[in-house]
Amino acid sequence: MRPILDDLRRALRSLLQTPGFTAIAVLILALGIGANAAIFSLVDRVLLQPLPFPDSGRLVAVWGAVPVRDRSDNPLSAPDFLDWQRDAGQLEGMAALANDSLNLTGDLEPEDVPTARVSWNFFRVVGVHPALGRDFTPEEDRAEGPKAVILSHEFWTKRFGADPGLVGRSIRLSGLDTTVVGIMPKGFRFTHRIGGTSILVPIAFSREQLDQRGSHFLGAVGRLKPGASAASCEADLKRVAAGLASAYPDSNRNFTARVVPLKEQMVVNARGTLLVLTGAVAFVLLIACANLMNLMLARSARRQREMAIRAALGAGPGALVWSALAESLVLGLMGGAAGLFLGRWTLNGLVAVLGSSRIGIERMPLDARVLLFTLALSLAASLLFGLLPALNAERLHLADSLKEGKGTGTASHPRLRGLLVASETALATALLIGAGLMLRSLIHLQSVDPGFRPDHVLVARISLPRYKYPDVNVRNAFMGELQRKLEATQGIAAVGINDTPPLLGSTSSSSYDVGGEETVDGQEALNHHITPGYFKAMGIPVLQGRDIAPNEAGTMLVNEAFARKHFPRGNALEGRVSMDRREEPFLSIVGVVGDVRHSSLAQGARPEMYFPMASLTGEGFPIPSFLVVLRTVPDPAGMIPVLKRVLHEVDPDLPLGRPRTMETVLNQDRQEAQARSILLGSFAGLALLLAAVGIYAVVTFLTAQRTREIGVRMAMGAQVRDVLTLVVGQGLRMALAGIAGGVVISLAMGRVLDAQIAGVRSWDPATFALVAGLLALVGAAACLLPALRAARVDPMVALRNE
Numbered sequence: 001m002r003p004i005l006d007d008l009r010r011a012l013r014s015l016l017q018t019p020g021f022t023a024i025a026v027l028i029l030a031l032g033i034g035a036n037a038a039i040f041s042l043v044d045r046v047l048l049q050p051l052p053f054p055d056s057g058r059l060v061a062v063w064g065a066v067p068v069r070d071r072s073d074n075p076l077s078a079p080d081f082l083d084w085q086r087d088a089g090q091l092e093g094m095a096a097l098a099n100d101s102l103n104l105t106g107d108l109e110p111e112d113v114p115t116a117r118v119s120w121n122f123f124r125v126v127g128v129h130p131a132l133g134r135d136f137t138p139e140e141d142r143a144e145g146p147k148a149v150i151l152s153h154e155f156w157t158k159r160f161g162a163d164p165g166l167v168g169r170s171i172r173l174s175g176l177d178t179t180v181v182g183i184m185p186k187g188f189r190f191t192h193r194i195g196g197t198s199i200l201v202p203i204a205f206s207r208e209q210l211d212q213r214g215s216h217f218l219g220a221v222g223r224l225k226p227g228a229s230a231a232s233c234e235a236d237l238k239r240v241a242a243g244l245a246s247a248y249p250d251s252n253r254n255f256t257a258r259v260v261p262l263k264e265q266m267v268v269n270a271r272g273t274l275l276v277l278t279g280a281v282a283f284v285l286l287i288a289c290a291n292l293m294n295l296m297l298a299r300s301a302r303r304q305r306e307m308a309i310r311a312a313l314g315a316g317p318g319a320l321v322w323s324a325l326a327e328s329l330v331l332g333l334m335g336g337a338a339g340l341f342l343g344r345w346t347l348n349g350l351v352a353v354l355g356s357s358r359i360g361i362e363r364m365p366l367d368a369r370v371l372l373f374t375l376a377l378s379l380a381a382s383l384l385f386g387l388l389p390a391l392n393a394e395r396l397h398l399a400d401s402l403k404e405g406k407g408t409g410t411a412s413h414p415r416l417r418g419l420l421v422a423s424e425t426a427l428a429t430a431l432l433i434g435a436g437l438m439l440r441s442l443i444h445l446q447s448v449d450p451g452f453r454p455d456h457v458l459v460a461r462i463s464l465p466r467y468k469y470p471d472v473n474v475r476n477a478f479m480g481e482l483q484r485k486l487e488a489t490q491g492i493a494a495v496g497i498n499d500t501p502p503l504l505g506s507t508s509s510s511s512y513d514v515g516g517e518e519t520v521d522g523q524e525a526l527n528h529h530i531t532p533g534y535f536k537a538m539g540i541p542v543l544q545g546r547d548i549a550p551n552e553a554g555t556m557l558v559n560e561a562f563a564r565k566h567f568p569r570g571n572a573l574e575g576r577v578s579m580d581r582r583e584e585p586f587l588s589i590v591g592v593v594g595d596v597r598h599s600s601l602a603q604g605a606r607p608e609m610y611f612p613m614a615s616l617t618g619e620g621f622p623i624p625s626f627l628v629v630l631r632t633v634p635d636p637a638g639m640i641p642v643l644k645r646v647l648h649e650v651d652p653d654l655p656l657g658r659p660r661t662m663e664t665v666l667n668q669d670r671q672e673a674q675a676r677s678i679l680l681g682s683f684a685g686l687a688l689l690l691a692a693v694g695i696y697a698v699v700t701f702l703t704a705q706r707t708r709e710i711g712v713r714m715a716m717g718a719q720v721r722d723v724l725t726l727v728v729g730q731g732l733r734m735a736l737a738g739i740a741g742g743v744v745i746s747l748a749m750g751r752v753l754d755a756q757i758a759g760v761r762s763w764d765p766a767t768f769a770l771v772a773g774l775l776a777l778v779g780a781a782a783c784l785l786p787a788l789r790a791a792r793v794d795p796m797v798a799l800r801n802e
Contacts, residue, residue, distance in 0.1 A: 029335025328386020429742020
């Protein structure tokens with residue numbers, strides 16, 4: 001080890017003797033390694049590490065599937081869940097999950113609390129237990145059973161001051177005294193279906209839920225038996241589903257099962273973005289290594305005389321190669337150490353831009369795995385950019401090198417340098433095209449018409465507790481009184497209510513048949529229950545017919561997509577629709593409204609049906625919560641206290657849940673595209689800078705190598721423009737070759753990019769042309785300074801120096 005350490009010390013001393021070169025090389029390498037360390041830390045935590053649950057590889061997400069409707073993530077109904085849970089032969093246990101919100105009342109102001117409803121065995125299936133207290137019992141998971149709640153650690157700390165004496169006491173949830181039986185461990189998150197909840201309560205299916213197989217609202221998680229797999233479990237549950245389809249054809253026809261490893265399910269939203277960013281930072285590191293290889297080749301050429309002397313004194317080829325490679329290793333380690341500091345700063349920025357809720361983490365320490373990755377990456381990069389220059393030391397022409405007076409050497413490798421410049425330009429081009437497409441996609445989302453006017457619109461959720469509002473009639477009466485009071489309030493121009501408004505994560509769909517048409521299997525549309533005034537409040541145009549009237553039933557409105565599909569002649573107002581394959585009663589279509597982007601701005605409109613809230617009767621499924629929509633005259637955010645005041649006039653125990661403006665909702669929908677654009681654009685900008693530095697460095701070096709030639713040309717009458725053309729042309733040829741290569745890379749990556757962009761094609765000609773022009777301009781600018789310096793060469797001085 002001593003000879004190796006001695007060589008590394010000599011390499012360090014040699015690098016310290018050229019501080020300018022060393023600082024530039026370390027900075028270039030730190031930029032590439034730091035970005036990769038930060039992205040690896042995210043990828044490792046989100047995609048590679050197992051879930052923080054015991055034996056998490058055996059956990060699976062269980063979905064329903066309706067192939068004829070192209071739906072592979074359909075929720076389950078309560079009866080189906082219980083049948084699957086009972087007959088699943090490949091599962092040790094299966095638990096149900098559902099989102100809800102409950103009203104917390106007491107000494108403080110009422111609060112609408114995000115809630116997860118889970119079956120009593122949820123914690124046993126997942127393998128996590130409360131940090132304080134206990135989990136649920138089977139008795140508590142019955143509608144008539146004792147009421148119990150488990151709090152998240154964060155909510156317990158925020159609302160109750162982390163009081164350990166709270167366990168065993170009661171709190172008031174939606175009007176019912178509920179015993180706090182446990183507190184979850186700090187940092188517990190279960191992002192599948194119930195992410196972001198503050199409290200957990202037993203699901204306690206009601207009699208109504210147990211009677212309705214067509215009401216799909218449940219997620220499910222299961223734990224595989226030893227030796228079972230997700231595929232074998234799916235096959236087993238498909239067998240169970242087929243039996244239910246035969247027994248209940250009206251509700252379960254075409255309904256089957258899908259089973260996915262829970263890890264795969266929980267990272268599905270982040271996987272695409274993280275993989276794109278991983279590719280981007282890998283490109284940045286390769287560009288950095290190409291730059292460093294060029295710098296090391298230049299350094300090797302300048303040190304050929306020194307190497308020749310060492311060879312003349314008896315140093316063998318292996319010693320010369322190791323001596324040169326030792327410098328690369330020292331540079332790699334120094335760059336890796338600096339990259340760790342940059343990586344920590346970059347990591348915090350990544351989490352902030354991507355959003356902790358999206359990736360499921362709030363803080364990201366650089367742990368031992370990241371340190372080992374950074375070390376391995378530093379050594380790999382050292383070999384990548386240092387091996388060729390080191391091997392160059394072995395191929396010395398001893399006599400020629402000893403004759404070189406200036407130590408510039410003869411091995412300038414112009415073709416290799418040109419290839420390296422073209423390669424890094426190609427990578428930078430591909431990155432810039434990707435960033436440009438992301439930006440075009442974001443611009444498209446900024447300009448896309450959502451189908452409603454978001455200005456001056458305020459929305460807020462209101463949850464009605466069942467003990468106080470036990471049936472539909474009582475709930476409709478409450479909604480009517482609240483709407484009348486709000487309509488009479490100064491500053492409110494229009495009021496409406498909808499159970500599933502656009503872009504707020506809630507969707508509901510139903511199968512239907514249109515009168516006069518042949519029954520279509522698997523045909524469904526989004527459905528909404530609304531009150532009069534909703535379309536005016538949201539700014540959704542009524543294109544044909546009219547809005548619903550107060551207390552109206554037996555009618556419906558449809559959107560343009562529905563009308564185009566079934567009434568291409570424009571006669572939608574003559575249509576009648578039957579729900580859930582019931583022959584009677586048919587509902588009359590009284591109006592057609594504009595299309596709304598309901599799920600997200602990136603997805604087009606789907607057929608939608610709007611039903612009067614008053615059409616719900618005791619036979620319908622009660623709506624436990626709804627969103628009130630206000631179109632205000634002043635700033636909508638300033639009307640939140642007014643809305644709270646009016647709500648408390650109607651019922652002082654009801655909290656206002658998550659009031660926000662629709663402009664805020666729109667911005668949140670664009671947030672993912674904006675995050676991708678910012679991050680990929682940042683890495684593309686870094687790649688462009690490194691490529692420009694690489695072109696400048698190579699053109700400068702090659703121009704210095706041609707000083708005598710330029711002097712001869714100028715002595716023979718060459719003009720300044722001739723020298724500029726010569727030098728700039730040399731650099732541009734390398735850059736243009738790289739641009740062409742980058743275009744090819746981008747076209748090959750089209751399918752990857754298609755999944756990340758909306759409203760623009762992955763081979764968008766305008767983006768390709770703009771990026772190619774930008775790279776050519778940057779390449780010309782990088783060549784211009786060396787060209788101007790060469791044009792000022794005095795021919796006589798150049799010839800005399802040579």
